[in-house]
Amino acid sequence: MPRPSLKDQRSQEILDAYLSCVARYGLEGATLARIAEEAGVKRPLLRHYLGNKDDMITALAEYVVAGFAESLNGLREVLPNGATPSDLVDALFADDSGTDPRLMLAYQALVAAVPDRPDLRQDLMDSLTEFFDVVEDVLKRASPDATDENIRAVTQGISAIFVSMDALSPLELPAQWRAELKLAASMLASTLETAP
Incomplete structure (x- = not known):
């Protein structure tokens, strides 16, 4: 059985961090810096895994x-x-x-x-x-x-x-x-x- 891809796993971790940030700070307050910190990744990786801000909101929904x-x-x-x-x-x-x-x-x-x-x-x-x-x-x-x-x-x-x-x-x-x-x-x- 193939292992789940690292991209899928990392995307889920980032989405969970995004969820936590939105729950704590609201949609506007869930900044890329806060999400990256919560997820334990560098900010540029957010775009790599989830895309731009609109893509991120769609993924969060x-x-x-x-x-x-x-x-x-x-x-x-x-x-x-x-x-x-x-x-x-x-x-x-x-x-x-x-x-x-x-x-x-x-x-x-x-x-x-x-x-x-x-x-x-x-x-x-x-x-x-x-x-x-x-x-x-x-x-x-x-x-x-x-x-x-x-x-x-x-x-x-x-x-x-x-x-x-x-x-x-x-x-x-x-x-x-x-x-x-x-x-x-x-x-x-x-x-x-x-x-x-």
Whole structure:
């Protein structure tokens, strides 16, 4: 079996460093110097591995979307067909959920760049829609009598709570807040049991 190329490996390491820098400093603050330092390479190598700044942003967006897809596959694996809304909330808000908060922070930075980089919009929207679809699917199966409108509203609410938790991760939220966010998502999910 052939070994992965050094270029592929180094590109992944640089993308991970770029992800860390964007999560910490934002898209504009993730300078070539910071990325190179984080990756442990010389600045000229960034262009060699990832191209110019536009190419780097495109590569980062692809990396973030791929990271979300991987996390979403993990979520699907832990949610069997008979998963309940409680199972969903437990999986999303588990301490060891496997979600990398840097992904959400970089995602937000990329979303903020969409007015200048409209080419990023569709992949970011598709990634978010796929997440909504997984949440909605669990809720629909668990509450078949709930209206589509209520299912979508609860999907949006749970998703917003989950996203805000990662988005606020740089604040190092108190553990109690995480528990309260999980409880809020659970309470929202439970409304489907009584909804028409």
